[in-house]
Amino acid sequence: MNRHQRTLMRPVSCTGIGLHSGRTVNLCLRPAESDTGVMFKRSDLPASPLIPADVNHVVSTDLSTTVGMDGVTISTVEHLLSALSGLGVDNVLVEVDAPEIPIMDGSAAPFVFLMRGAGFTSQGRPRQYYRVKREVEVSENGKHIKVAPSKKLKVDFTIEFDHPLIHRQKMGFVLDEKAYDKDISRARTFGFLRDMRYLHENGLALGGSLDNAVVLDNYQVLNEDGLRFPDEFVRHKVLDFIGDLGMVGRPIVGAFTAHKSGHALNNKLFRKFLADPTAWELVTPGPEDIPQYVEEPLPLFDRVAATA
Template sequence: MQQTTIQKTVKCSGIGLHSGRRVELAIRPADVDTGIVFVLHDDNGTRFLTPNPNNVVGTGLATTLGQGNDTIGTVEHLMATLRGLNIDNVQIDVSGGEVPIMDGSAASFVFLLKSAGIRKLGKPRRMFMLTKSFEYRDGEKSIKARPYDGFRVDYTIEFDHPRIGTQTMRFELTPESFSAEVAKARTFGFLRDVEYLQKNGLALGGSLDNAVVLDEYGVVNGEGLRFEDEFVRHKILDFIGDMSVSPLPLMGHFEVRCSGHAFNNAFLRELTENGAQYLRTVEAEEAVPVQAAACQEQDVAGMPVLA
């Protein structure tokens, strides 16, 4: 499987989740082995940020990349889309300090990147393949990873809310499944928490236009849900995005319990820091199928306010 980039530059703008201000984004083609590179534009000039587990400096409400005083927020949905569509090399220009939240899902980024077109490059894709099982646990939170030729997620959530309850989904990542099964799933939060955050100057861009909001009894949004299990689908979308800050795309079967942005990043840091024990760098066609066991665990409460 060859590395890829996009065929042409595409642009969009929207509201920033954190600031509530208009932010702009341009995604440009890049050469082989460039990887994903963010370019921050502001009054202080132009700086470059490369996704890496150790460059994640914020996980409140969303995933924020940073280096020194420079930060770019809300990167996870765009990162998930690049991984989901198998796009390896792009330059992402950001004005306004964060990626626009759009409608709270990855659907707009799928449309944008498919509109740009995908172009193969003249070098094989390199990936991280798990060589043996790895588990990261902190109290009730855990992520179990095991060797697998692909990217599979078993995710269960459990919320003490009449509209969510327990939801479980097994997901196998391909460009087709990403677009159809998880890209349209929106971020979600609870009305009482959103009101508190905004009163304290946080999540200023959050609204019914870019999140599923729940009161004590059900969904506040007039249009309702896009999927009956939209909540667990969005948690899988976030997980894909958070794993995509790995230096190379990961292959594995992941059983996720009680996780969120912060725990996802802690797991990925631990895994990559111990990569000599658990990871092998391969070219895509070298991967060997490995049978993955089914998930038998459940996620429980303790998720972030905005999932």
């Protein structure tokens, strides 16, 4: 885990499709000062209102995680937040000209590539984190998630679906920047053909397609390129969880165990955890524990490709 807070070296932009609207969305990630956290900015609205990434500003978990404040919302934030958390980026201004983050290819990999093109810089301020002191758990309708004390941020996630290609999948993961990039970031969101038809017919998920999701009928994957991992489904659930964890504002160093959890239950656990001061302590590493860290951006050719 990074000891210093860090941000991007320079602004970086991309354009994609909104999952809900099906319309073009422009996104720009900008460096931000220490202790800013992740701030969303609606550049399409008068006065460009800001919304902080915070568990208490989650206003909806239907189909995606939506943050909002004073009647202004931004949806589908979880994949971008997952990339930020996975790469250890603490402070960034997210400018978007629509009420949603572009879905890209349905994973966090395009955002990882984008940010690596910008490069990262240490900000000299210690990166505080929550150390778990005792177990906290929430359960609901056969689903549950808990966090327990641990020296590392660990995730043990299990999913179950009545489908021949999924059934029961389980994955254990220790959050590390290289492991996140290699094992988690490329896992795409997934859905079932019958559900996509229903959503489209009711004016929902208009931007959803085989270009940004793994789609299954009753027996098989419909995407021509198939799966990126045999267990891509549970890997994406871990990706989503890391994105939801990014709403906490600081890393939680603990062992998470989840069974069939999703955005709603994840958020309930984080709120319950933060509301109980006996469950955690806020740790600030001393200066002697903080190594200097600056990562160079990609070469110019790759940087151009990242912003194309």
